[in-house]
Amino acid sequence: MEDSEIIDHYWQRDEQAIRESSLKYGPYCFSVANAVLANRQDAEECVNSTWLAAWNSMPPQRPNHLSAFFAKITRNCALNKWKARKAQKRRGNETLLALQELNECILTAEDTADEYQGKELGEVINIFLHQLPKRERTIFLRRYFYVQPVAIIAKQYHLKESNVLVILSRTRKKLQNTLQKGGYLDEEHKPV
Amino acid sequence: MKNTSLFEAIGRIDDALIAECEKEMPQKSKHTIVKWLPLVACACLVLFGLFALPGARQVAALLQEGGQPTAPASAGTSLSGEDRVLFNQLDEAPTFTAANISLHTEDYQPMTGDELLRYYGVKLSISSAVPQLKQQPQNAAQQNGIFKNNSRGVYYDSNAFVFAGSDGSPKLTVLLSKTALTTGLCASAGENSTQWRQTEINGFGLTVFQYTGEDKSTCFYTEFVAKQTAYRVSAEQLPWGDYKAALAALIADNVDTKAAPCGAQDDHVVTGAITVVDDTAGMIAITEENSNFSSLKIEGLGSEAKNYATGDQLQVTYTGNPVLLGTLQRQQVKSIVKQTN
Numbered sequence: 374m375e376d377s378e379i380i381d382h383y384w385q386r387d388e389q390a391i392r393e394s395s396l397k398y399g400p401y402c403f404s405v406a407n408a409v410l411a412n413r414q415d416a417e418e419c420v421n422s423t424w425l426a427a428w429n430s431m432p433p434q435r436p437n438h439l440s441a442f443f444a445k446i447t448r449n450c451a452l453n454k455w456k457a458r459k460a461q462k463r464r465g466n467e468t469l470l471a472l473q474e475l476n477e478c479i480l481t482a483e484d485t486a487d488e489y490q491g492k493e494l495g496e497v498i499n500i501f502l503h504q505l506p507k508r509e510r511t512i513f514l515r516r517y518f519y520v521q522p523v524a525i526i527a528k529q530y531h532l533k534e535s536n537v538l539v540i541l542s543r544t545r546k547k548l549q550n551t552l553q554k555g556g557y558l559d560e561e562h563k564p565v
Numbered sequence: 566m567k568n569t570s571l572f573e574a575i576g577r578i579d580d581a582l583i584a585e586c587e588k589e590m591p592q593k594s595k596h597t598i599v600k601w602l603p604l605v606a607c608a609c610l611v612l613f614g615l616f617a618l619p620g621a622r623q624v625a626a627l628l629q630e631g632g633q634p635t636a637p638a639s640a641g642t643s644l645s646g647e648d649r650v651l652f653n654q655l656d657e658a659p660t661f662t663a664a665n666i667s668l669h670t671e672d673y674q675p676m677t678g679d680e681l682l683r684y685y686g687v688k689l690s691i692s693s694a695v696p697q698l699k700q701q702p703q704n705a706a707q708q709n710g711i712f713k714n715n716s717r718g719v720y721y722d723s724n725a726f727v728f729a730g731s732d733g734s735p736k737l738t739v740l741l742s743k744t745a746l747t748t749g750l751c752a753s754a755g756e757n758s759t760q761w762r763q764t765e766i767n768g769f770g771l772t773v774f775q776y777t778g779e780d781k782s783t784c785f786y787t788e789f790v791a792k793q794t795a796y797r798v799s800a801e802q803l804p805w806g807d808y809k810a811a812l813a814a815l816i817a818d819n820v821d822t823k824a825a826p827c828g829a830q831d832d833h834v835v836t837g838a839i840t841v842v843d844d845t846a847g848m849i850a851i852t853e854e855n856s857n858f859s860s861l862k863i864e865g866l867g868s869e870a871k872n873y874a875t876g877d878q879l880q881v882t883y884t885g886n887p888v889l890l891g892t893l894q895r896q897q898v899k900s901i902v903k904q905t906n
Contacts (some may be wrong), residue, residue: 442580503579
């Protein structure tokens with residue numbers, strides 16, 4: 374079924390929408406969630422939460438890229454679940470690694486992560502990514518959106534892992550500069 | 566702000582950027598095959614049913630008490646006169662949440678029919694019970710066997726055993742699996758709040774669906790779990806009496822009804838923690854470690870579902886067996902008691 378038809382089903386409040394979503398994008402969303410959580414059951418729960426969230430979002434939303442729309446919901450759900458279980462020290466090492474790598478370009482020490490700043494930061498990153506060369510952008514997203522292991526990314530791009538690490542490091546540095554110019558960085562995280 | 570906030574912010578980027586990245590994602594590995602599972606509820610889609618089932622299909626909701634079964638063509642398996650026959654009439658053939666699952670060819674272990682039966686620990690004496698149904702040779706093209714590796718163990722093991730008449734009709738298919746213990750059946754009790762009801766054969770309660778096939782013949786379908794193996798039994802152009810005889814043989818061979826009462830009127834108690842609450846669909850799911858199922862759903866709760874939260878520990882008393890694999894219906898639940906630690 375075409376995406377537009379699936380979206381129409383959501384707008385018509387027809388539960389066929391959920392069935393078709395699951396058929397077409399269930400495995401994809403599962404892979405997104407499982408990359409973050411590394412736990413099958415939790416990932417499955419995220420996928421199902423995705424359909425429910427989509428049901429609650431459409432209408433009024435009518436996404437242009439349904440797969441990306443689902444991926445974002447799934448990833449967000451997976452992150453929330455990952456946070457919830459972090460205290461239990463359950464597995465999720467790839468996510469932890471990705472987060473540690475991002476540490477170097479994080480924001481002010483004060484925990485001012487209010488909703489406004491979150492949205493604003495998202496827009497800053499959005500602009501930043503649009504300005505990157507395509508390859509850098511997709512490698513960055515594979516690592517930090519899809520949480521793919523560096524080895525996998527390297528294999529898919531026919532690069533050495535060290536090359537991917539360098540690309541990621543340079544991109545993070547650029548992001549750090551962007552955030553610094555925007556006044557997001559505290560002294561601790563400002564580039565030397 | 567923490568690194569998780571940055572991680573979250575990356576999740577807010579334009580859909581177009583994600584779509585662009587998706588396009589560059591590699592296609593499936595050449596070492597991977599995709600197998601469609603028309604009758605198998607892949608675990609990753611099980612919980613889909615939590616949101617999709619209620620009202621998902623219109624069901625005629627005829628609950629034909631007593632039924633009008635025809636006489637079995639064979640007396641190979643005795644049918645107790647006390648058997649309780651309650652069909653659940655569907656107005657069209659049941660459908661299933663088709664799922665695809667990546668199966669790695671290097672994990673494939675082919676098995677013969679006998680090896681598979683030993684693997685499942687299942688005996689199939691259906692041909693003795695219904696002589697016109699001859700077991701058909703396993704179709705090599707369908708890759709009979711299991712998929713197993715060190716990290717996942719056995720992760721796919723659904724295999725079909727077909728019994729058919731000389732010209733291929735009537736036909737009865739038994740699909741067995743130890744890994745897919747929850748249902749992919751898309752059917753609900755319909756809008757008029759009727760409920761699935763259970764037939765009892767040889768002391769075992771199971772939910773039998775009746776529907777009209779494409780050739781206008783009467784067809785049957787049921788699914789149940791015994792000894793950690795899921796059975797999905799469908800029949801085409803097979804009289805009810807023969808279908809019942811085949812089920813009776815399956816139960817007699819593979820279900821120990823004396824070890825624990827499992828009739829349509831027997832009560833059971835399970836305890837477990839809630840893993841899913843869907844107050845929109847009026848459902849909850851609990852995980853009960855010692856159950857046949859990794860997750861046991863309770864459907865039809867309506868607004869009552871709002872009374873529960875993920876993590877709540879429940880003691881659930883219900884009658885009969887799960888109406889579908891891993892699914893209890895509200896009407897068969899006698900009590901749900903929250904337990905305090």
